[in-house]
Amino acid sequence: MPGSVMFVRDNVNHKNKVLEVDGSNQLSVKDAIAQSSLSNIDSACANISSDQATATNQSTGNMSLTNIESSVANLTSDPSTATLQTAANLSLSNIDTALAGTITVSSAAPARTSGSLASAASKTAGDLSASVDGNSHRKCAIFGSCSDNSGSVKVHISHDNVNFFEDNMAQYYANFSNGHIAGHFDINARYFKVEFMDTATYTLEYAMCD
Numbered sequence: 001m002p003g004s005v006m007f008v009r010d011n012v013n014h015k016n017k018v019l020e021v022d023g024s025n026q027l028s029v030k031d032a033i034a035q036s037s038l039s040n041i042d043s044a045c046a047n048i049s050s051d052q053a054t055a056t057n058q059s060t061g062n063m064s065l066t067n068i069e070s071s072v073a074n075l076t077s078d079p080s081t082a083t084l085q086t087a088a089n090l091s092l093s094n095i096d097t098a099l100a101g102t103i104t105v106s107s108a109a110p111a112r113t114s115g116s117l118a119s120a121a122s123k124t125a126g127d128l129s130a131s132v133d134g135n136s137h138r139k140c141a142i143f144g145s146c147s148d149n150s151g152s153v154k155v156h157i158s159h160d161n162v163n164f165f166e167d168n169m170a171q172y173y174a175n176f177s178n179g180h181i182a183g184h185f186d187i188n189a190r191y192f193k194v195e196f197m198d199t200a201t202y203t204l205e206y207a208m209c210d
Contacts, residue, residue: 110210113137117204118144123196129204131161134187137208141184142194144204146174151198153181157189164193171197 006019021027113136117129134140142153155170172183187208196202 111136112207112209114205114207117142117194117206118196118202120201120203123198123200123202125197125199127196128156128164129194129196131158131164131191131193132206132208133161133191134208135190136210137187138210139184140187140192140206140208141182142172142204142206143180143182144202145179146181146198146200146202147179148198148200149174149176149179151179151181151196151200151202153202153204154195154197155185156193156195158191158193159189161191164191166195 007016008019009015010017019027115132117132132140142155146152150173152171152173154172155167156164157167158164167185170183170185172181174181181204194204
């Protein structure tokens with residue numbers, strides 16, 4: 001058997017046959033499936049140019065680029081001021097409507113009320129001043145002087161202007177060097193008055209604010 005001859009097995013007739021090529025030494029392919037695959041590959045490759053990145057038949061890529069170009073065409077050179085930003089414009093309009101009339105800014109100073117609790121008045125320890133209605137205010141300061149430099153005053157509070165109770169956290173003592181008295185408290189009960197804790201001469205004012 002010559003060394004240049006190759007045999008193949010015929011699985012139908014169960015015989016050995018010589019494997020032959022054509023005049024160009026090419027094997028003739030008879031397999032229909034193989035021929036179909038080769039035909040599809042050949043057809044697909046036919047539309048690819050030498051530069052695949054710019055092939056005109058890349059239809060999917062071309063479509064995407066067209067959509068992007070169309071979207072970009074609606075933007076101005078400054079996208080932050082584009083007139084077609086309708087969603088953003090609508091949101092700003094809704095915010096503006098919601099805020100309309102809800103914010104009030106006033107530069108007016110808080111309302112204040114002041115008066116006298118004692119004016120150079122001689123007081124006996126335990127005396128009470130007239131009551132004061134603090135309903136329209138939130139804070140109060142009392143200030144003045146006492147002839148007894150160790151004297152003090154104490155705040156009493158009430159919700160009905162009848163039953164008063166001592167506020168032991170609001171007792172203010174005179175400055176020993178000059179007899180000046182000053183203190184402040186929150187008006188949590190509507191009414192208050194002051195108890196003069198020592199027998200002395202008192203001058204005492206109050207001032208309330210919002």
